[in-house]
Amino acid sequence: MTPLLTDTLCTNCGLCCDGTLFADVELVGLSEVARLEIMGMEVENEGRNTGLLSQPCAALRGTRCGIYAHRPKCCRLFECHLLQNAQLGAVTVERAMEQIADAREQIRQVRAMLGRLGNRDEALPIKERCAETLAAQGGTTSETKDRADLEAAMATLEKTIWNTFLGSGQRRE
Ligand code: SF4
Ligand code: SF4
Known part of the structure; x- marks a missing residue:
């Protein structure tokens, strides 16, 4: 991975860490699970040598x-579709920065809509928050209109997530 590109793009993004692209990170190996726990991180134990x-x-x-x-190793190895494309020169760094900014603006709007609908649970991944809110009936x-707007905004964000960040890139689940 080119350090310069991760410095430029990833440090202004964080979408593979903030619950936008993924719901969790897989930890592999007892030492990795133990290391994270020693640092005070809450790890969901999946098995003897794995955790989330x-x-x-x-x-x-x-x-x-x-x-x-x-x-974790999984975080070290992950490169999203956008980062890969920037490394290959298929997208310019400037365009990649614009795409990150566009996605972050879409996320800001979805979060604002969730807040207006009373869902302020920032500890959940954004897709889960939307699903919870959209499952509510009545009101x-x-x-009802705000929920329809939220559904449309989340659908647009999902397209961005897949087309720009996941694409054919490796998954981190
Ligand atoms: S989603 Fe891509 S550009 Fe953003 S921080 Fe993760 S690897 Fe970097
Ligand atoms: S531990 Fe992994 S998922 Fe968490 S902030 Fe660091 S790189 Fe992102």
Whole structure:
């Protein structure tokens, strides 16, 4: 991975850590699980040597990893579709930055809509928050309209997630 590109793109993004692209990070190996637990991270134990770190990740500080030097292997290896394309020169760094900014604006709008509909649970991945809110029935005509707007905004964000960030890139689930 080109350090310059991760410095430029990833430190202004964080979508693979904040619950937008993924719901959790897979930890492999007893030492990795133990290391994260020693650092005070809550790990959901899956088996003797595996665990899951829920997202939004508690180590995320703004758009940067707060435990960068000690981050799990899965985080070290992950490169989204956009980062891969930027590394290959298929997309310019400027265009990649614009795409990150566009996605972050879409996320901001979805979060604002969730807040207006009373869902302020920032500890959940955004897709889960939307599913919870959209499952609610009834309410005023205005709430019904707000839910329809939320559904449309989340559908647009899902397209962005797949087309720009996941694409054919490797999954981190
Ligand atoms: S989603 Fe892609 S560009 Fe954003 S932080 Fe993750 S790897 Fe970097
Ligand atoms: S440990 Fe760091 S790199 Fe991994 S998901 Fe959390 S914030 Fe992101």
